[in-house]
Amino acid sequence: MQPAGVQAPLDEIILDDFKQDNGWLISGGTMNYDTLGGTLTLSGTSATLSKKFTYATWKYSDLNIKIAQITDQLSWELLVQGEAENAQLITIQPESQAQNSSFGEVFSYSLKGIAGAEPLSDWSDSTHENKTFTLTINFKGDIGQFITLGVLTCSEPNYEIPQALPSSVQGNIGGINFDGDPTVNVDTLKNDDPTNTSNLKEYRNLSLPFSRLVTNPEYNFDNQAITPVEPSMDLRFGAYYGIKGNANRTSDNGVNLREKKSGFQDSSFNAIMKIDDVQASSSTITSAWFPHKVELSGSVEGLGKIATTDFFVDESTLGRLVNLSEATGSYLEIELRDSTTSSTDYNTNNLKCYWDDVNEVVLKTDTQHSDWNQNLFITAIKVVALTEDGAIDTEATAQIIPPTFVNGIGKYRIPTSISSIGLVIGYANREEGEEQAIIRALNGVGLSEVSTTITAHYNSRKTYWDNLLSKVPVSSEWGLENSFVYHSEVVTPEKHRILYYAAWTHLICNILAPTPETGYAFTQQALGKPSRQCAGAAMTPPNNSWEGLLQIQDLMYINPSIAWSGMEGFMSMVDANGFLSGEVLPVHMAQTLWMIHNISPDLSRLVALYPALKRHLEWKFEHPRWIYESTNVENEVDSEFMISVMNDTQYMIKICELLGNEYVAEISYWQNLYELNLKNYADWMFCDPLSHEALYSYPQNSTNQEINRKVLRNGANLPDNNYQRGIWQYIFLGCVDVDPNNNDVDKYIHARNSHLSEPPVPRSTTDLPNMLSSGLILSDLPTEQAQQLEQFTLDIINPALSLCGYPVLKWAPNSLMTHGLINRGFYDEAKILLESYLVRGTEIWQFCENYFWNTTGPRGTYPTSFGASQIIDSTMMRGGFIYNEDGPHEIPNWSQGMNKPITPPIDILTDVTIDLSNPEETLGLIDMPVELRQTYQRTDNSGNSYELGKIVAVTWKAETLSSMPLPNQYTVDGETEMKQIVSATITSGS
Numbered sequence: 006m007q008p009a010g011v012q013a014p015l016d017e018i019i020l021d022d023f024k025q026d027n028g029w030l031i032s033g034g035t036m037n038y039d040t041l042g043g044t045l046t047l048s049g050t051s052a053t054l055s056k057k058f059t060y061a062t063w064k065y066s067d068l069n070i071k072i073a074q075i076t077d078q079l080s081w082e083l084l085v086q087g088e089a090e091n092a093q094l095i096t097i098q099p100e101s102q103a104q105n106s107s108f109g110e111v112f113s114y115s116l117k118g119i120a121g122a123e124p125l126s127d128w129s130d131s132t133h134e135n136k137t138f139t140l141t142i143n144f145k146g147d148i149g150q151f152i153t154l155g156v157l158t159c160s161e162p163n164y165e166i167p168q169a170l171p172s173s174v175q176g177n178i179g180g181i182n183f184d185g186d187p188t189v190n191v192d193t194l195k196n197d198d199p200t201n202t203s204n205l206k207e208y209r210n211l212s213l214p215f216s217r218l219v220t221n222p223e224y225n226f227d228n229q230a231i232t233p234v235e236p237s238m239d240l241r242f243g244a245y246y247g248i249k250g251n252a253n254r255t256s257d258n259g260v261n262l263r264e265k266k267s268g269f270q271d272s273s274f275n276a277i278m279k280i281d282d283v284q285a286s287s288s289t290i291t292s293a294w295f296p297h298k299v300e301l302s303g304s305v306e307g308l309g310k311i312a313t314t315d316f317f318v319d320e321s322t323l324g325r326l327v328n329l330s331e332a333t334g335s336y337l338e339i340e341l342r343d344s345t346t347s348s349t350d351y352n353t354n355n356l357k358c359y360w361d362d363v364n365e366v367v368l369k370t371d372t373q374h375s376d377w378n379q380n381l382f383i384t385a386i387k388v389v390a391l392t393e394d395g396a397i398d399t400e401a402t403a404q405i406i407p408p409t410f411v412n413g414i415g416k417y418r419i420p421t422s423i424s425s426i427g428l429v430i431g432y433a434n435r436e437e438g439e440e441q442a443i444i445r446a447l448n449g450v451g452l453s454e455v456s457t458t459i460t461a462h463y464n465s466r467k468t469y470w471d472n473l474l475s476k477v478p479v480s481s482e483w484g485l486e487n488s489f490v491y492h493s494e495v496v497t498p499e500k501h502r503i504l505y506y507a508a509w510t511h512l513i514c515n516i517l518a519p520t521p522e523t524g525y526a527f528t529q530q531a532l533g534k535p536s537r538q539c540a541g542a543a544m545t546p547p548n549n550s551w552e553g554l555l556q557i558q559d560l561m562y563i564n565p566s567i568a569w570s571g572m573e574g575f576m577s578m579v580d581a582n583g584f585l586s587g588e589v590l591p592v593h594m595a596q597t598l599w600m601i602h603n604i605s606p607d608l609s610r611l612v613a614l615y616p617a618l619k620r621h622l623e624w625k626f627e628h629p630r631w632i633y634e635s636t637n638v639e640n641e642v643d644s645e646f647m648i649s650v651m652n653d654t655q656y657m658i659k660i661c662e663l664l665g666n667e668y669v670a671e672i673s674y675w676q677n678l679y680e681l682n683l684k685n686y687a688d689w690m691f692c693d694p695l696s697h698e699a700l701y702s703y704p705q706n707s708t709n710q711e712i713n714r715k716v717l718r719n720g721a722n723l724p725d726n727n728y729q730r731g732i733w734q735y736i737f738l739g740c741v742d743v744d745p746n747n748n749d750v751d752k753y754i755h756a757r758n759s760h761l762s763e764p765p766v767p768r769s770t771t772d773l774p775n776m777l778s779s780g781l782i783l784s785d786l787p788t789e790q791a792q793q794l795e796q797f798t799l800d801i802i803n804p805a806l807s808l809c810g811y812p813v814l815k816w817a818p819n820s821l822m823t824h825g826l827i828n829r830g831f832y833d834e835a836k837i838l839l840e841s842y843l844v845r846g847t848e849i850w851q852f853c854e855n856y857f858w859n860t861t862g863p864r865g866t867y868p869t870s871f872g873a874s875q876i877i878d879s880t881m882m883r884g885g886f887i888y889n890e891d892g893p894h895e896i897p898n899w900s901q902g903m904n905k906p907i908t909p910p911i912d913i914l915t916d917v918t919i920d921l922s923n924p925e926e927t928l929g930l931i932d933m934p935v936e937l938r939q940t941y942q943r944t945d946n947s948g949n950s951y952e953l954g955k956i957v958a959v960t961w962k963a964e965t966l967s968s969m970p971l972p973n974q975y976t977v978d979g980e981t982e983m984k985q986i987v988s989a990t991i992t993s994g995s
Contacts, residue, residue, distance in 0.1 A: 011613045012167050012526065012573050014160035018065060020058060021157045029056045034144070042073050046151040047144060054154075055141040062136040064161055066117040066524045068097070071155030072581075075104040079146035083114065086139045100145070103581040103620065105155070107667065110616040112581045115162075115544060117524030162526035164519045169565040170605045179885025179895040180481040183562060189475045191467060194506050197293035208507075208851060209234070209292060209299050210535035210868060212514035214567075216320035217245040218432055219514070219534035220299065222271055225867050234292045236284040238301050240276040240315055240325050243269045243537060244382060244432060245547065247523035269537035269547075272356060272369065272382055274342035276325060276428055280308040280421070281334040296510040297470040298463070308334035309421065318429060318449040318462045320518075325428040326391075326463065332421035336406075339388060339428065341367055343413030356382055358410050364443050367408060367415070383433045385446040388417045391425040395460020397451055398423075427459040436522070470510075476563050477509045480884050489984055490804045490840045496847045504847060505880050508873035511852050512556050515870055516567060517547065527574025528567045530556040533852075533869040540633070541587040542578045550575060551590035551817055554597045555874040558888075565605030572598055573610065576617040583624030589632035591649035591817060592625045594618055595656040602663070603892055612664060619671075622657060625650040626682060640738045644690045645776040645818060647682060652782050652821065654679045655890060683783065687790045690733045690780075732780075732797055734773045774801060775811050779818040781825025788949040795829070795943070798822070799955050802834050805982055807858040809841045814856040815865075816875035823879075827887060827896060830903035833983060839883040846876050906939035906955055911989035918995045919975050924963040928977065933961050937987065957981040961989070 021027050023043030026036070033052030034045045045052060070083065083098035097114045105111060144152060174183045196208065212219040222243035246269070278285070285303025293300045302312040309332035318324045329337050344356040358369050367386040390401035401423045408415025419426060431445030444453075451458045457465075483498035483505075517529035525544045530553035532538040539546035541553070553571065561568035575594065579585050595618060602611050629646035630638060658675045661668040778798045780786065786794065801810040808814055819842065826835040845856040852872030854865025863872075885899040917930045941953040958981065965978040975991040 009169055009607055010167055010609050012163060012570065014067065015163045016065070017069075017158050017160040018060070019156065019158050020060075021056075023154045023156065027056075029054045042071075042153050042155040044151050044153040045144065047079070047146050047148055049148060050145065052144040053141060054144075055139055057137060057139050059135050059137040060159060061134060062116045062138070062159075065159040067113055067115055067160045067162055068140075069111040069113045069156075069158045069160060071111045071157075072104040073153040073155035075102065075152045076146065076150035078102065079144060079150040079152055081145075081152060082143045084141040084143065085116070086141070088137050088139075094141070098581055099584075101581040103583075104152075106616050106619070108612070108616045110613070111156070111158075113577065114580075115524035117522070117544075162521075162524060164521055164526045166519070166528060166566055166570045169569045169607060172562050172565055172604045174562055174604050174893050177481075178893065179899065181478050181881050181884045181886040182481065183478045185474075185476045186479040187475050189471055189506070191296045191470045191474060191506075194296055194474075194503050195293055196295075196503055196507060197291070208294055208535075208868060210294075210511075210514070211297075211299055211315065211317060212534050213317050213320050214513050214516040215518040215528075216317065216514075217434070217517065218317070218321065218323065219243050219269075220315060220323070222269060222535050222537050224537050225863070227864050233287070234290045234301060236287045236290060236303065238276070238278040238285060238290070238303060238311065238313060239273060240313075240323065240428070240430070241271065241273045242275070242323060242430070242432075243271045243534070244434075245269050245517060245520075245531075245534070246434065247520040247525075269534070269539070270382060271344070272384060273344050274340070275369070275384070275386060275430060277338075277340035277342070278303075278311050278313065278327070279338040279340060279416075280305040280311070280329075280332065281336060282338065283308060283334075285311060294507075296474060296506065297467050305334070308332065309337075311337070314463070316463050316466050318459075318466070319445070321432045322445045322449045323430040323432070324449055324459055324462055325430075326459065327426040327428060329421060329424045329426070332424070334421055337419040337421055337423070337426070339417040339419070339426075341369070341386065341408060341415055341417075343410075344369075356384075358408075358413065358415060360407060360410065360415070361385070361443070364447070365407065366443055366446055368439060368442070370439070383435070383437070383439050383442045385431040385433075385439070385442040387429050387431070387446040387450050387452075388419075389427050389450045389459075390419070390423045391427050391459065393425070395427070395451075395458040395463075397427075397458075398425075429459065434522075473513065473563075474506055474509060477506070478562055478881060478886075480505070480880050482884070485840045485843065486883075487804070487837055487840055487984070489982065490837050490844060491807050491809070492844050492848065493840065496840070496843050500847055501843065501880070504850070504876055508852065508876040509559075511868065511873040512559055512870055512877070513563075515556065516560070517545075520545070525574065527577065528570040529553075529574065530560070530571050530870070533866065535868045536866055538866050538869060543586050544578060545574065546587070548574070549590070550585060550587065551593070552870045552874070554593040555817065555820070555878075556870050557597055558593075558600055559874060559877050561601050561604060565601060568597075568601045569605065569607060569610060572601060573614065576614045576621070579617040579621045581620070583620035583622070585621060589628065589630075591646050592622065592653050593649065593817075594621060595653040595660060599656040599660050599663075600888060602660075608664070611660065615660065615664070615668070618657070618660075622650060622653060625653075626678065638737070642689060642736050642738060644686065644734055645779060647686050647690070648780050648783060648821065649817075651679055651682055651686065654682075659890065683785060686780070686783075687787050689736045691790045691793055732777050732793060734777060775813060775815060775822055776818040778811075779821035779825070781829060782821040783825075784828060785946055788945050788947070788951055791945050792943070792951045792953065795831075795941075796953050798826070799831075799834070799941075799953055802838065803982065804837045804841070805958070807841070808845055808856070809838050812858050813864075814842055814845055814875065815854065816871045816878070819875070820878060823882065824887070824889060827882070828889060832896070832899060832902040832904065836883065837983070839879045842875055842879045843883070846872060846879075852876075904941055904943075906941055906957075906985070908937060908939050908985075908987045911937070911987065913989055913991045914994065915991060916994045919966075919968075919973075919991065919993045921966060921968065921975075924966040924977075928961055928963050928966065931991065933989070935959065937981065939981075957983065957985075959987060 023038065025038050031054055033049050034047045037044045045054065080100045080102045082096060082100045084094050084096050086092055086094045176184060209221040210219055220242045283305050285305050289304040291302050298314050298316040300314050304310045310330045312328040314326040316324050341358050343358055356369050356371055358367055361368050370383045388405060390398040390405060392398045404420050406418035408417055427450050429446045429449030431442040431449060433442035447453060449459060449462060483501040485493045485496045487493065515531040515534055517531050519526050523544045529545050529548040531547035532549040532552050541548040541550065557568045557571050575585065598614060598618065630641040630643045654675050658672055661671045780794050781798065803810040823835050823838055849856055849863050851863040851867050852869060853863030853867030854869050854871050857864050885896050887894065887896050913931065915931045917927065920927045935958060936956050937959050939955045939957055943953060944950050959979045961977055961979040966975060968975050973993045977989050977991065979987045979989065981987060
């Protein structure tokens, strides 16, 4: 690995320093040259520079340009065009008014990254040693405006990951030990499904960090079920590919087929298990997942039992150990088939099987579309008989009948006298070729110079995971502390431990290596290898900039090198305007960078990334909304996006303070931007405090679990129908107010029952209370808004309800909300929320995007990293550890608590005669309150005081009824829903 520091290119070539005329074609302006570079001055309203270049664009794939200075309001864009027939003009930098800052960066663009942008070209075809293309720079502005071009270079990316300093977070912090647990044994982390049902709580995905492969991939969205193990017991896997070169070809029937830039393709029908052409009965199938293996078993009625153990030999090789028992049939059969589900879709299988007699393996590859340039599947499948110690049984292997493929189907036929079999699948991408796939398959069974047996490979993989998981932070306690949290009994210590380590396994396995074929030279944090989710930037679609950052915030404790590289990758794709392609989501960039540097310092990297980070945050301030594909409502402002970028700005200020020197001047810039947006947030997203209804904040019903809505308990002494507290999720700037009586200014739409926009906001109204409450992370909220938001949150939280009354758990907003509660001292509320998250995570068991309060299965996309990060972070925070603006530390007074509610005196007058010998009947005759209003005395950061109210349910304990010194006065204790003890004084008039 490289030493710590910026990931520098392997080589760089200056194409032009613009200090003299080097043959650019100029139209619409004049050029002057000096030591700064070439200055183009517009003679009209537009101008163009263009020039042909010839060099090895596949090797020197990054194009870098420095804009030394630019007149206000002048814009530029960067385009390229190849010389092949039908070559298109491709924009690599859309129109921009940006110039490079005083911090010395350049704007960088990957020419590999444009592969596939034009049909039927050879743009990045690696068979072309050199590529000739025209680079065009267009300018728009007014006469006399100018731009100075500094330097134009091309560079060769370095795909080796720099070695970062180890994490400084060590030892015990609160109830979390960051030195890990050296006794971890992955064989004890068993997650099994003995009944193989459609609603099973077990996953079957295996992978390794940096591997492109994942077993049993299955994209799911909102279907709330996991596909049972099929009787075929097939060994399915998916592989991540990146397109190398041209991404389009014409099919045989003349229809132009377009390959996606990158993604996952599946390979199935690799190992269908049968005895005498009969599969196992589905009722006998069992399965079990461990971090290092998946075990399957099933019985073929009257013919025998088949048991398999699947594991990774290495990052590119899969192994399967097969055991046959109680066999009465003639042959165990391993059937392989072509995978040809579509001849026109890039994301389906077009894989053909054939027998390689020389190496005695089955080769499976895409022969139908071999002219496509994506990294196609090439697999070699080797089957051997094994001795008891896992070595190849040469004599028994000679009895195995190899497959003959007819109509795409062939079978290994293995005499049932052979009870132990090894199957290995060697994978290779297009560049590596068939030979490498064959080598990996042969190595996997022990046919190599090293002669490592398949059993030794399995044992090595177990040791690998033992060592890796022994280093992850570990909780001192498993299970929940508060038994009164809804369904707390489902979180047993053992289930909690298994789920926690499974979450770490999921995050670790989601790491993808750099992909040279796409020009991406950094680690990637796949949103979910098993789900094959690909909504990220064009060069790295599985690398989501929301979930990926939360993954980095966990992975940095065990591998800061991966964390640093992942952040460098995100910043490398930020263009001159600050835009990062892919799904536009709330931002955590500055927070994550500051967190990584705080535990693995690297000032040179932080300095190098600052300019792109600044551009990106500025873009986020200007585009506070969800943007994806065709969805982009330009006048929409989403409070969740405002909250996240303001929170990130607080960390940007800390970065500038840390860097010092010329960055000190940046602090006031970020402070002013923060204060302006905080004012806008308070103005736009809060109605006249505590005055009337608002939009999109319906918590679940407290009495009717069939209705996902409720009237908030009246903690603020407002009318019962005032359940939304006047806090908004969205506004649409410039719209006409449809309800002029709602005390809001005309430019905001605040409708009573809907939020009008064009097009309508495509979100369910049940999704949003947690996003509203995420505003608690903003410590500088004005007093009225702080009171309003805290009151709103307290009115929802109820431990007797699933998710404490919130309708949905989505970790990014829930994380901000929970951190906000802790920062504000609401420890008791944060603890029960964290435990309710663990309850729902255990009940659903899958790592998914959304956990709804009332569903039996996962929601949103799954398997994804949101759920895994939620289990890890909830466990660590519940243990008293937090990483906020003060760094990683134990939460002060976590066990004692803060912000305790005040219960007013409870005085009850009654005519009932108090019979201490029969307290239950006596209390039953008295009109004892079933709810109490408690108060919290609060002070904001400016020293302003305010009060919150909280309605809580109370249960009176008859056995505590006792007399007081004064005649006819008695006392009785009660317990609130939060298990707080309260006392009432009863005065009897008889």
